[in-house]
């Protein structure tokens with residue numbers, strides 16, 4: 568089973584996606600997601616210029632050997648661009664192996680450890696009334712767990728808030744959360760940590776009063792706090808029993824979590840911008856977190872994320888994979904298969920893709936009673952319609968950035 572063809576397909580139906588498609592000499596195809604939100608073409612170049620020539624003629628069955636070869640032979644290891652490229656190859660090879668075996672990928676990973684995957688959606692609102700409407704609409708769509716993001720008095724636009732009324736008016740589709748905006752420059756947002764820290768506990772108090780104690784609630788601080796501010800937020804949210812508090816401090820300083828952990832029992836999730844097990848080395852061993860946020864797409868694929876999760880399992884730390892729309896349907900399928908198989912699954916982030924995206928990528932997962940299941944088609948269960956993909960060329964898009972009131976650039 569020799570890799571005969573490797574194509575890098577860029578398409579922008581509702582947003583940009585990068586997909587690697589491998590074809591073997593016996594005609595099997597495999598897909599891997601290589602989408603790196605806001606830096607998509609860097610991965611395209613890395614794949615086309617440096618990885619594709621290494622794949623042609625290789626044995627498609629040798630997933631682990633190919634992973635180690637791509638990781639170690641480059642010498643320049645890790646980083647989001649490299650690891651997204653390695654992830655795409657790894658995922659595509661799992662897809663091919665599943666098709667060759669006639670089994671869904673989760674069967675090759677040890678079989679199902681559960682019947683379905685609890686998923687959370689993104690409720691948001693500038694005001695409490697808008698937020699309540701948003702939570703209700705997610706509950707009507709079947710979501711059992713809800714991430715809550717809210718506007719902060721005095722700030723114009725902040726992370727995670729549905730605010731694009733123009734988009735909604737033009738398309739009739741609710742604009743929930745798509746931070747990467749098409750255009751030649753990133754959008755500027757504003758930020759004030761003290762206002763945020765004062766406001767957020769009042770929002771969670773209101774949500775608990777309205778929706779009761781049962782619903783799992785999550786919140787993302789998006790790397791904006793210092794360790795002591797994060798500790799204060801975690802403490803102030805304890806009465807509202809969060810499922811998790813995410814990315815409280817900039818993720819590159821993992822030692823910050825020691826201080827946060829000393830002061831709060833609110834569960835912590837981190838790692839959506841991590842790339843390898845090395846980023847988790849001591850925060851797992853010292854049990855400084857409760858959930859691993861890495862996505863298959865950004866962390867070297869199914870093979871490497873499984874190793875991280877197996878390591879985390881020894882410390883009762885669970886998965887909570889990053890899954891907004893910048894993870895393509897291929898990447899989402901890959902993490903559904905992995906989530907179904909590992910023992911220490913926690914929760915999966917799930918945002919529905921747009922209609923155009925669903926036409927480009929034919930998918931076979933199911934969504935019933937707030938639970939996802941990857942389906943039982945051989946491989947990942949996703950096929951890419953290349954003609955449909957060709958209708959949507961790449962459009963430049965950037966994630967926004969933040970400035971404080973005095974003009975200082977802040978973490979976004």
Ligand SMILES: [Mg+2]
Nearest residue numbers: 787813814839
């Ligand atoms: Mg996040």
